[in-house]
Amino acid sequence: MAVESIGSPQHAKIAPWNDPVIRGWVFQAVVVGLVGFLAWFLVTNTVENLARQKIASGYAYLSHEAGFEIGDSMISYSPANTYARAILVGMLNTLKVAGLGIIFATILGTLIGVGRLSPNWLLAKICEGYVEAFRNVPLLLWLFLFYKMISEAFPGPRQALNVLNALFLSNRGLYFPVPAADPIHPWMGLGLLAGIAGAVVLHRWGKQRQAATGKPFPSIWAGAALIVGLPILIWLAGGAPHHMSWPELKGFNFVGGTVIQPEFTALLLGLVLYTSAFIAEIVRSGILALNKGQSEAAAALGLSRAQAMRLVLLPQALRLIVPPMTSQYLNITKNSSLAIAIGYPDLVASVNVTINQTGQAIENVLIIMVAYLSVSLSISAFMNWYNKRIALRER
Template identity: 50%
Template sequence: MSVRPNTRPAGQKPPFWRDRAKRALIFQLLLTAAVAAFLLYIVGNVQDNLSARGITTGFGFLSNTAGFGIVQSLIDYSSRDTYGRTFLVGLLNTLLVGGFGVLAATTIGFIVGIARLSPNWLLARLATAYIETFRNIPLLLQIFFWYFAVLRALPSARDSLSFGEVLFLNVRGLYLPEPLFESGFGLIPVTFLVAIVASVILVIWNRRRHEATGKRLPAIWISLALIFGLPLLVLLATGVPVTWDVPELRGFNFRGGFTIIPEFLALWLALSIYTAAFIAEIVRSGIQAISHGQTEAAQALSLPRNLVLRLVVIPQALRVIIPPLTSQYLNLIKNSSLATAIGYPDLVSVFAGTTLNQTGQAIEVIAMTMAVYLTISLLVSMFMNWFNARVALVER
């Protein structure tokens, strides 16, 4: 430990403030004490303030009647339900817009990112313009633009924009025909599941056979045919037990069909377009990170072009793409909380907004809301870490 010329008598230990381990221990104890004192101070203040305002703490309010309606809900909800149920409704709405946003953003992002690398000059420039425009404008501004300037400016129900007399778009939202399933329809999801299981078995068997004998079937195409063809066959064989409930204009509004509220549309569009600009950049840099020598080496082994992409370029590019892609997905889900600005009933809007205002239980409500986002973040990053470990480079 000591580097200096030893001036101490032999056998005597250095003073404790010169010993790195002891110093670290003391410092950490002091830090812990400081943090604990700070937390106690805050807790004390909170208790004083709450008792001064006559607010009781605890989660009992979750079983009180909410008394307000929610415009979109995936589960049955009415204003007679409890605050606990509003939490659930908000959470499901957040997950809904997050899930659809991730799908759309990934699709647009990959298309734009690949287009940016296109040999076609015009296409590459258009993709660049898309990226530079949308990622440099605040998301909230884009949400406002889509909501107030586009969707709120649409005509009223009587003058709706009609697409083939089945889709209608007006200021109240997008009206779609809704499938109504008749008695024999239960067979089709069952067939669908069976087809998926069969495809998984086929893919595994095909991989084993390929490794053992070198022979392979076009398993992907066969499974696609199974998954989509088999239910279709059953559908036709049972005489198409589905009727479509097409929305119809009655009086001042549409009846029937399925409605997507404009708040959802605006939020979904803005989130997807904004995040797609970032994903496109990630995809571009991921593909560019793979050196051209990899492609050339694969071609030298006379792999066909589709296999060069599938077996050489894409697996390596994915390794670069996935970590930043994960953080974009998380950003998208966190950004969906901007819903509160246009009144889409997501978790923050319904729970940290209306419920908080009605009950005044600020600490419980904000803690629950933050806990949800933290849990989603942790789950997604755990899944992505697992996936990342699977595709990571195995160095020998």
């Protein structure tokens, strides 16, 4: 066995400035220091300029009375409430339209993407035309078009289209009856959540059972029965309250019931149709990336085209679809800020009114930035978790 000498290259002492580990830590420390110094300079300079101009700073204004109306609110709100509650209302409206947009765009985009691969020439060309039309026109133009069509296609409230004295459609929106508030409704909501949790557990058990025995279990129908059945059972146990709040024309508009406003409809329609065109291409490319032998093997097993797509192709394509799909979900959330162009009271609209009344633009812009950053990071974290969960694991 050869003995290495003390002066061999393996035992040569490395100078600190040549050590890649030390050098890496030094470079990172310098970058962090520069970023910290830049942040300190910007903050102190901004505070000094605000003080020089005698402009108030801080977030004390959030507890002051807002004094402005919000046309669409998921929670109780009046102009006597605070700016903090007005901003919360706008945030909830943003989350509502973004959440519904993600769900509907995913469903429609998947159907269009699969339709583009159909052997039916006419269906494939219709889906291709849909994708090219919506993907190559700016979203803002679609929002203007949909809002103009909805607001001008229907008459005013006094001449509203009446369906069985229950549904009233006008340029102010679609009014329809809803159940009057009752103490049993929160319990029904808990029943709905319990049904969703039960459906998830049932679906997992069904997959394990099928893997062990080869016998499929109708987990989709059983889960749907749980989700719908539990709230109905709670409603029946609570005495089946059936009092309704009906819309009635009083003055220049309807009161009672609830309304789907044209601004919300135009925004949701624009987000869904526009984003689904991109999702369709993601789904199509994910399926085409699979080996052709997968579809041939499914056909050899006697599976129909729909069964092969649902049981063989789409589950494998998900591993390719999920990462770019995350970007589209983030785009839906951020593009919802275009709601201000058609008058929908989202987060940006509420904060803009707050800026106009308080003059504290920096604080309010920071609120918008933090809100969108938090929602985007939450969506990314969930999608990353789901992507890891469906990833192939080496044995």
